[in-house]
Amino acid sequence: MTINVAKISKLDRASVLHPFTQLADFASGKLGDPIIVETGKGIRIQDATGKELIDGFAGLYCVNIGYGRTEVAEAISRQAYRLAYYHTYAAHTTDELAILSDRLVRMAPGKMSKIFYGMSGSDANETNVKLVWYYNNLRGKPKKKKIISRMRGYHGCSVVSGSLTGMSFYHDHMDLPVSGIIHTGAPHHYWGAEAGESELAFSARRATELDELIQREGADTVGAFIAEPVLGTGGITPPPEGYWSAIQEVLKKHDVLLIADEVITGFGRTGSMFGCHHYGIEPDLITIAKGLTSAYFPLSGSIVSEKVYQVMEEGAAKVGAFSHGYTYSGHPIGAAAANAVLDIVEKENLPGNARVVGDYFQKRLSATFAQLPIVGEVRGVGLMGAIEFVADRDRKTRFDAGLKVGARVSKAARDRGLIARAMPHGDILGFAPPLVTTKEEVDEIVSIAEAAVREVMDELSRETAI
Ligand code: PMP
Numbered sequence: 241m242t243i244n245v246a247k248i249s250k251l252d253r254a255s256v257l258h259p260f261t262q263l264a265d266f267a268s269g270k271l272g273d274p275i276i277v278e279t280g281k282g283i284r285i286q287d288a289t290g291k292e293l294i295d296g297f298a299g300l301y302c303v304n305i306g307y308g309r310t311e312v313a314e315a316i317s318r319q320a321y322r323l324a325y326y327h328t329y330a331a332h333t334t335d336e337l338a339i340l341s342d343r344l345v346r347m348a349p350g351k352m353s354k355i356f357y358g359m360s361g362s363d364a365n366e367t368n369v370k371l372v373w374y375y376n377n378l379r380g381k382p383k384k385k386k387i388i389s390r391m392r393g394y395h396g397c398s399v400v401s402g403s404l405t406g407m408s409f410y411h412d413h414m415d416l417p418v419s420g421i422i423h424t425g426a427p428h429h430y431w432g433a434e435a436g437e438s439e440l441a442f443s444a445r446r447a448t449e450l451d452e453l454i455q456r457e458g459a460d461t462v463g464a465f466i467a468e469p470v471l472g473t474g475g476i477t478p479p480p481e482g483y484w485s486a487i488q489e490v491l492k493k494h495d496v497l498l499i500a501d502e503v504i505t506g507f508g509r510t511g512s513m514f515g516c517h518h519y520g521i522e523p524d525l526i527t528i529a530k531g532l533t534s535a536y537f538p539l540s541g542s543i544v545s546e547k548v549y550q551v552m553e554e555g556a557a558k559v560g561a562f563s564h565g566y567t568y569s570g571h572p573i574g575a576a577a578a579n580a581v582l583d584i585v586e587k588e589n590l591p592g593n594a595r596v597v598g599d600y601f602q603k604r605l606s607a608t609f610a611q612l613p614i615v616g617e618v619r620g621v622g623l624m625g626a627i628e629f630v631a632d633r634d635r636k637t638r639f640d641a642g643l644k645v646g647a648r649v650s651k652a653a654r655d656r657g658l659i660a661r662a663m664p665h666g667d668i669l670g671f672a673p674p675l676v677t678t679k680e681e682v683d684e685i686v687s688i689a690e691a692a693v694r695e696v697m698d699e700l701s702r703e704t705a706i
Contacts, residue, residue, distance in 0.1 A: 243288040249273040280307025283453075283674050283681055285659075294673075296685050301472065301624070301672040302503045302530035305584045312536045315580035319573050328357070336575035337515060342633045344543065349516035350523055353549035357570040361503035361529035362396025364540035367464070368525045369400050370564060372463040375497070375548050378555035382557075384477075385420060387456060388450070388465045388496075392426040392474030392665055394499055395466060404466055407474060407665055422457065424450050426471065429480040430617045430628070431636075436514045439480035440558045447486035450538035451493070459494040468498040469515025475663055476626035476670045477619060484519045497524040497548070507531030507585055508523070508675050510593030511622035518621070524548055532673075534581045539574035563565075590675040598622035600679050601671075604686045614645070614697050623646075625676055627693070629667040640666050643703075646697065651691035660689055669693070 252274045258266065261349045265271045281307055286292045298304060305312070308622035319336060328331060356371075358364045369387055376384040387394065387404065395404035402410055403417030403456030404425070411417055425446055426432060433442045454462050460581050465487070469478040500523035508531065512518035516526070524547055529540035544552070552562065568574075584590070602620050609627050610618045616630030628644060631639045639645045646667035653660045653669070661670045673685060 241567045243276060243278060245273075245276060245288050248276050248288070248676055252276075271462055282306045282308065283677055292657065293654070294656050294658045294685060294688070296671050296673045296689075298672050298674045299535055300530070301509070302535035304507060304509070304531045304587075304590060304675040305393075305534040305581055306674040306676040308532075309536075309581075309584065311584065312534070312577055312580040313389065313430045315576045316537060316573055319576035323435065323572055326572060327567065333570070334572040334575060335337060336572055337570045337631065338399050340575045340578050344528075344541065347513060347582075348526060348543050349448075349514050349521065351546045352526070353544050353576075354544045356544065356564075357568075357574070358529075358542070358566060359538045359568055359574075360396070360503075360540050360541040362398040362401040363566070364503075364527045364542045365395045365401040365499075365501065366398055366402060367542045368466070368527055369404075369464075369563065371498055371525060371542065371544065371548060371552075372499070372675055374555075374562075374564075375551050376463050378559065381460065382471070383461050384463045385456075386422060386462045387420065388422050388424055388453065388462060390426055390467055390471075391423050392428070392471055392477075393423075393467060393501075394471075394473035395468075406703065412582060422453065424453055426474065426477075427479050427483050428471070428477050429476065430619075440482045443483040443486050446483065447490050449482065450487060451490045454494045455492065459496070462494065462496050464497040464499050465491055466501055467502075467504045468501045469519050469521060470510060470621060472624075473505040475628070475668050476624050476666050476672070478621045479519060484521050488522065499525045499527065500525065501527040502669070503527055503529045504531075504672070507582075508591035508594045508623050509624055509672065510596050513591050531582070531585075533574060533577040534584075536576035536581060537571075537574045539571065539578055588676070593677075594622040594675045597677055597679055597682060601673075601677075601682045601686075603624060604682060605671075607692050608686055608692065612693065614693075614700065615637075618670070623677060624672045625672075626663065626671070627669045627689075628698075642702070645700070646655075648699070649689075649692050649696045652695045653689055656688045656691055658685060658688040658692070660685075660692075 277285050278288045279286045284292055285295050344355050345352050373385050385531040387403040389406055393406045394625045401420045406423045428440050429442050462644045500516050502514055506528045510518040524545045526543035605625050606618050609615050614629050617628045631637045646662040649669050650662035663670045
């Protein structure tokens with residue numbers, strides 16, 4: 241099919257409200273024409289003008305199996321022909337959904353019991369917050385409802401999930417956060433540690449701060465702590481040493497549930513099947529989305545532990561039916577897509593690939609970038625990584641935001657055929673390529689990124705010399 245680029249651009253500009261886009265600049269044409277993405281194969285996408293790009297971000301950290309996997313397209317089509325839809329209210333189900341759910345309970349970390357399905361990471365987090373409230377109502381603890389999240393955590397964009405997100409630009413002008421949500425410090429040693437403070441000492445300090453926060457608020461008012469095993473959109477930042485064990489001790493002490501938001505880390509990205517496996521986390525609720533279907537169909541889930549589920553089942557005698565659900569909860573096409581995707585994740589051992597190729601990727605990133613004069617930190621785990629740019633390495637000072645260093649590097653990479661994302665918090669270039677990426681492809685990604693970083697570094701030295 242040949243796309244009429246001018247016509248589609250015109251229709252798009254006139255009628256699509258694009259997320260995370262400067263609306264006036266887009267409307268006036270200052271941002272250029274929309275990029276019409278037409279096809280994808282492996283780790284590459286092609287736009288309607290024929291330009292090919294390596295997708296070093298797997299869409300939005302989600303196309304883990306890569307583009308163009310016909311096995312999944314066929315599974316989706318088979319299910320659509322057989323039964324395009326039925327709901328899961330009042331104990332209805334489909335074969336694909338029951339098989340998927342059994343599989344997820346067995347794959348998930350900890351003692352898990354049931355999966356509740358949604359369509360996006362945001363709505364799954366919304367569900368998880370409702371489950372915390374429901375659980376504590378059923379336990380006769382109606383005050384135990386506040387949720388603690390972290391600065392720089394990302395949990396979605398809906399009213400509650402957007403409030404959980406710990407970055408102010410997601411709140412500004414949107415009347416968020418709503419009440420009952422509190423943020424605690426980010427687990428980022430590079431920016432957060434005091435001079436000479438070890439990672440272990442820093443982690444212990446973050447845990448003490450959490451302990452004090454819970455005591456200040458009153459443990460009888462705090463229902464849950466939500467966190468990504470690895471901070472994602474807040475800057476792709478693995479936790480410092482000792483962080484998770486120290487945090488979990490505090491949560492246990494105060495009978496506070498732990499929601500592990502595995503929307504990015506689930507299904508192999510860290511090199512383990514779940515981030516919880518990687519860091520020894522024992523969650524009470526888990527949020528999954530993205531990698532569950534590798535984005536071939538919108539599907540998310542809230543995985544509920546035995547501990548939480550038992551209270552729900554016992555509570556049914558008192559409160560009746562569990563009154564929560566969406567038209568599309570457990571959509572059969574989503575379930576068929578997820579089963580086909582998980583077949584690939586397991587057969588091709590994508591967590592194993594993320595570990596082996598990921599180690600190589602992390603080494604290449606460090607060797608190429610860590611010593612450059614504008615780089616403060618190179619970090620990552622498995623197949624997720626970031627380069628953080630700073631104006632002064634010794635004094636750890638950020639660049640003037642007006643210089644837009646992160647965005648410029650990302651643009652320079654894109655002009656050379658690589659998508660690497662300028663992360664929203666600071667001058668950070670982020671990578672999260674599909675989990676099928678090979679070492680040769682890592683070499684391509686790193687060499688394009690290096691050319692882009694060096695180009696901007698040269699520009700900056702010319703600009704500051706003037
Ligand atoms: N949680 C995390 C950790 C995420 O990274 C995201 C999306 N980037 C979400 C939740 C929200 O998912 P969605 O965009 O599907 O609502």
